[in-house]
Structures are given as C-alpha cells and as structure tokens.
C-alpha cells in the first residue's frame with residue numbers, strides 16, 4: 001500500500017493481486033524484439049502484471065477506483081493468467097483503516113473482470129456478496145450494454161457475477177458522458193480499450209493526477225504506438241493517450257498505472273514532440 005498526498009486529498013494505491021499476461025497481447029503492433037527489452041517475458045511469453053485499485057479520500061468521500069480480479073476466478077482462468085493468489089482488497093483497505101461499508105462511491109473504468117472482479121465476493125458458503133454495500137457504482141451506460149451483450153471477441157473479458165448482483169441491488173448509476181463525482185474528482189470518457197472506457201482526473205489545490213485505466217496499463221505504454229492488441233478502438237486510445245500525456249507532461253501531473261507491477265505512480269516528462277518518458281514517484285509516507 002502506497003499513500004500519496006494530492007492537495008487536500010489522500011490517494012492510496014492498493015495491491016489487489018498480481019497475474020501474468022501475454023506480452024504480444026499487451027503491446028499490440030510493437031515487435032517482440034522491442035517490447036521484450038522493456039518488460040522481459042517468461043518461458044510462456046508472459047509478462048508480470050499487477051492490479052492497483054486507487055482509494056481517493058476527500059474530507060467528505062471515500063472513493064474506490066476499480067477493484068481487482070476478486071476471489072471468484074475459475075481454476076482454468078487462474079492457470080491462464082498465472083494467478084496463485086486470492087485478492088485481498090478488503091484486507092488492504094482494513095490496513096489503511098477503511099471498512100468496505102465506508103466506501104461511498106466505486107468508479108469502474110470498465111467492467112472487465114480484472115477491474116470489476118472485486119465488486120462481489122464469494123463468502124464461506126459460496127454465496128455471492130456485494131463487497132461495498134453502501135457504495136454507488138459508476139460506469140458508462142454504453143460499457144454496461146457492451147458487458148451485457150458481448151460478442152465473440154469481447155465475451156472472455158466479462159463475468160456477469162462481478163456486476164449483476166450490484167445492479168440488482170440498485171447500486172449502479174449508469175453514466176452518459178463525462179461526469180463530476182465531487183469537487184476535484186472528474187470522470188472523462190475515453191473509449192479506446194472498450195467503447196466507453198473512462199478515466200478519472202483528480203484535482204486538489206492546483207495539483208492534479210490521472211487514473212488512466214487501460215489506456216495506459218503499464219508505464220511502457222507512455223510510448224504512443226504501444227497499445228494493447230485487445231483494444232477495440234486503438235486509434236481512439238492513441239488520441240486519448242496523446243491528450244493525457246501532453247497535459248500531464250506540461251503540468252507535471254501524477255499518473256496512476258493500474259497494471260504496472262514495478263511502478264504504479266509516475267510523473268510524465270516530454271522528450272520532444274509527442275515523445276514521452278516517465279519518472280517514478282515514491283509514496284509521500
């Protein structure tokens with residue numbers, strides 16, 4: 001768990017579980033000779049990944065962004081993704097003094113299982129429980145529709161058990177565009193990774209940070225053409241990355257990288273026209 005101060009807000013990077021992913025899938029059109037220099041693959045061509053949900057604590061709100069893959073993965077999926085771990089998001093929160101009941105808002109960048117899996121939890125009797133019983137869950141309506149009516153290419157990313165019980169309990173608010181959650185916490189629809197993927201911009205006392213979700217999964221993706229093969233609209237991802245990275249480089253904003261196993265938080269540095277690099281940011285305490 002890493003804590004950061006951003007103006008009057010406390011931002012906490014949580015560890016919701018590691019996994020492995022095929023390097024070719026993660027970097028799209030980039031040749032292996034290039035990407036393997038940035039992130040070394042294992043004998044199965046897989047690279048190490050993390051899941052880092054973000055907790056935003058303001059004077060009034062306790063907001064969680066994304067929730068890891070949870071504890072409901074099948075044995076087959078666990079094998080495919082090298083998961084040897086049951087996500088301990090609730091324990092991580094408790095270590096930071098936050099109970100699941102305290103979370104009043106959950107923002108989902110999108111509903112893929114590595115982001116929405118922690119929304120429900122299997123209890124000791126194998127019954128599904130809603131992990132954050134007092135939280136309003138925010139996702140785009142178009143993302144919801146995609147998750148409910150996936151096609152042959154998108155189906156493997158979604159698990160209805162992650163989000164249907166939350167919807168049935170009336171705890172989803174389906175958004176139709178950009179949305180202000182509270183003062184200083186703003187959702188922006190980017191699309192790209194999925195049709196209605198969204199990111200979060202956090203601002204307090206003139207300091208700014210971005211939770212970039214899967215348009216910048218790991219720090220290597222600060223190179224503009226490095227875009228995951230699974231993205232539905234890679235050219236939209238490209239333009240959203242360009243916009244975010246230009247702005248972050250100009251202002252020295254922090255960026256949170258949900259999937260980076262080594263560097264969950266970094267500042268962006270410009271290196272000539274639309275070329276970017278990153279500098280890791282250690283926790284404030």
Ligand SMILES: [Zn+2]
Pocket residue numbers: 112114115214259
């Ligand atoms: Zn993801």
